[in-house]
Amino acid sequence: MVSNIPHGDGTPTDRENMPWFSDGSIPNPSLIIQYLLQKTFGDEKLKKLELLTQFYHKQGLFRFDDKIYIFNQKLAQTAINKLEKGAEKYLDNSPLKDTFLGSSQKSPETRRAIASLFRKTSIEERASLMTEDIKKMCLKIKQQSLRSVNITHWSLRLALDIVGHVLLQLDLNALDGEQDELLECMVTILHKCYALNEISTESDEFKRANEDLDRITSNILKDALEKDDTTIQKRLVVQLHEACGFEEAKDNMKLFLMAGTETTASSIPVVFSLLTDYPHIQEELRDEAIDRWSEMIADPTTSLPKIESMIKEILRLYPIAPFISRQNNVPVNLGNIHLDQHSDVVIFTWGIHRSPYLWHDSKVFKPFRFLGEEALQSNMYIPFGAGSRVCIGQHLAVLELRLAIAILLHTFTFSKNLSTPDLKFVVDWAHAVVHPDKDMMFTLQNV
Known part of the structure; x- marks a missing residue:
């Protein structure tokens, strides 16, 4: 157990006299600290939590809003591997409630079918698409x-077409404007409701978007299942349908369409916002894309070390999934920390990745941080989670980002203009996604 915990002014105090402890072992910010956080950051919860990870860095965890935030490396790894998935408790009103993400009770056949959809070899086989x-x-x-x-809009359309081709083997034609209704549903649900809180899940607008999403997804699945199959290997979407039936396959397709689209559409604008701040880095990455262009077009899995390092740094500094939820159905010990039954545990990726105690220049964008020896400075880099519950879509996301950035840099020079917003973030706390609060606009010139 922790014997001494620092006060807000940095002076140690005996644990027995500490008012910050809710259960004798896990620090809890005092009312004074909470007041100061509110005065400083207002409703920006992510910034409050980031500051608390530095304030409690010696303890490695704290309690806030009835949740236990863990960012000590050893404790975090233990929690990831030992505790159960916790996402489903946040998704009561979400379209993803009945998906693989929202339920831990899916059959082994469903799990195998979904795993085959996202296997690295399956993704790479479709890299040319x-x-x-x-x-x-x-x-x-x-x-x-x-x-x-508007790079945000184009990234959404691109990501949706890639999901169609790579996961569903179906032409969605989002880049041609044929899926704007679906994208509008996604933006209404994920961004307008869950991230910006401009509407509630009880609003008519949300309910209409949810109903439209269900109808559109159902039609896409029907099209995929009716498509003439001239290949020897059974298409992956057909395998999923056979494993779990139409309704469950449809629900999981919502996850593929929404999560598979949102991550890329969130990351690409962040990349170019930073590269317009550092034009010399943009040029260096463009040189790599030009030098390896022929190899990459011939084999889209060709390594691009500098671009790959830059992507890793983006996902370190601005992890799209800022936390990992876990829960325990019985009392459990994580090291010397005791968790009561049904504790709400959050492995705080954002705090881990931005901790000055784990990373040199932790708040600085260093695109080549992951080249050479500096890549080994921390063993707690978890943009896609870790262990047996690592994000199933990581191979799709990384390959898609690498190719998109390389081809865009090979084609255009990016710069800011009067329409370009400052890079600020909002968090979808239900689905554990962070992304820019506004569409990202840039001036593009042909290379």
Whole structure:
């Protein structure tokens, strides 16, 4: 157990006299600290939590809003591996409630079918389809000849088409504008409701979006199942349908469509916001894309070390999944920390990745941090989780990001303009996603 905990002014005090402890072992911010956090950050909960990880860095955890936030490396790894998934308790009103993400009770057949969809080899076999989608997006952007390009909108359409081709083997034609209704549903549900809190889950707008999402997803699944199959290998979406039936397959397709789209559409704008701040880095990465262009087009899995390091740094500094939820159905010990039954545990990835006690220049964007020896400075890099419950979509996300960034840099030079918003983030606490609060606009010039 921890014997001494620092007061807000940094002076140690005996644990027995500590008012910050709710259960004798886990620090809890005092009312004074909570007041100061509110005065400083208002409703920006992510910033409050980040500051508390530094304040309690010696303890490695704290309690806030009835949740236990863990960021000590050893405790976090133990919690990830030992505790059960905790996402489902946050998804009561979510369209993803009945998906693989929202329920731990799915059958082994369903799990195997979903795992086969996202297997690294399955993703890489379809890498050339990603390349064609990205090149198509670049061509369409060129054809519009706009001074200010909404990269968020284009990233959404791109990601949706890639999900269609790679996971569903179906032409969704989002880049041609044929899925704007679906994308509007996604933005209403995930961004307008869960991230910005502009509408509630009880509002008519949310309910309409949810109903439309269900209808559109059902139609996409029907199209996928009715598609003539001339290949020897059974298509992955058919395997999923046979494993769990139409309704469950449809629910999981919502997860593929929404989660598979949102992560890329959140990350690409962040990348170019930073690269417009550091034009010399943009040029260095562009040089790599140009030098390896022929190899990459011939084999989309070709390594691009500098771009790959930059992506890792983006996911360190701004992890799209800022936390991992866990729960325990029985009392359990994590090291010398005792958790009562049904404790609400959060492994705080955002705090771990940005901790000055784990990373040199932790708040600084260092795109080549993951090249050479510096990559080994911390063993707690978990943008996709860890262990047996690692994010199933990580291979799709990483390959898609690498190809999209390389092809966009090979095609365009990015710069900011009067329409470009400052890079600020909002959090969808139900689905554990962080992304820019506004659409990201840039001026693009042909290379």
